[in-house]
Amino acid sequence: MNREPYPSATSAATSESHHARRVVSAVPLAGAVPKRLFTPAEANSALDEVRPVAERIVALRARMNARVSDQSHLITSIGGNGSGHAASDLRDARAELEQLAASVGTCLSELDAIGVSVKDLDAGLLDFPALRDGEEVELCWRVGEPAVEHWHRVGEGFPGRKPIDWGE
Numbered sequence: 436m437n438r439e440p441y442p443s444a445t446s447a448a449t450s451e452s453h454h455a456r457r458v459v460s461a462v463p464l465a466g467a468v469p470k471r472l473f474t475p476a477e478a479n480s481a482l483d484e485v486r487p488v489a490e491r492i493v494a495l496r497a498r499m500n501a502r503v504s505d506q507s508h509l510i511t512s513i514g515g516n517g518s519g520h521a522a523s524d525l526r527d528a529r530a531e532l533e534q535l536a537a538s539v540g541t542c543l544s545e546l547d548a549i550g551v552s553v554k555d556l557d558a559g560l561l562d563f564p565a566l567r568d569g570e571e572v573e574l575c576w577r578v579g580e581p582a583v584e585h586w587h588r589v590g591e592g593f594p595g596r597k598p599i600d601w602g603e
Contacts, residue, residue, distance in 0.1 A: 470550065470564055471549075471550030471564065472564050472565055472566055472571075473550070473563040473564065473565050473574060474565065475565070475574060475583060475599050475601075475602075477563075478563040478565070478574045478576070478583040479582050479583050481549060481551070481563070482576070482582070482583065484549060485546065485549060485551055485561065485576075486578075488542050488545050488546055489542075489546070489553075489559040489561055489577075489578050490559065490578055491538075491542055492539055492542045492543070492553070492556055492559060493556075493557065493558070493559040493578050495535050495538050495539050495542070496539065496556045496557045497557075498535055499532060499535045499536065499539070500557070502528055502531055502532050502535065503532065505528055506525065506528040506529065506532065539556065546561065550563070550564065551563055552564070552573070554592065554593070555577075555593075558577055558578065559577050559578030559579070560575070560576075560577040560578075560593060561575075561576050561577065562574065562575055562576075563575075563576070563583065565586065567586065567601055568601070570588070571589055572586050572587065572588055572589060573586060573587055573588075573589060574586050574599065575587055575593065575596050583599070584598060584599055585597060585598060585599060586599050
């Protein structure tokens with residue numbers, strides 16, 4: 436009996452099944468959870484939960500950017516004469532970057548669960564899906580702003596921000 440070894444026999448099927456799951460359908464799935472839409476008041480109320488997570492993302496990204504710069508310097512130094520650095524310093528920097536990235540991922544999952552889209556990690560720019568006169572728009576907020584006070588049409592982004600001019 437001539438059989439393929441177990442890992443080879445399963446890897447092809449697994450690869451094919453994963454490919455099939457990545458196909459995106461334009462037809463909404465029955466029972467799919469609809470996207471949450473926020474009123475301006477709901478978005479502002481959600482800031483109590485959203486703000487600390489967004490601030491954490493901004494702080495984590497600042498640390499990540501600093502570590503990337505440090506890592507660059509370490510690579511150059513170690514590649515030269517070492518300048519007193521060891522390869523373990525580079526491994527430590529890489530490990531910290533991976534940990535920071537995982538923490539950012541956790542924060543992104545928290546915001547996604549609330550229904551908020553992150554548009555810029557470094558600035559802490561977030562959008563809350565909303566309806567304005569029957570049109571889907573995005574309420575726009577970024578870290579440092581006291582409240583959700585702006586909106587823009589889907590796809591316009593930050594440059595298209597306008598003051599919220601409608602009630603609930």
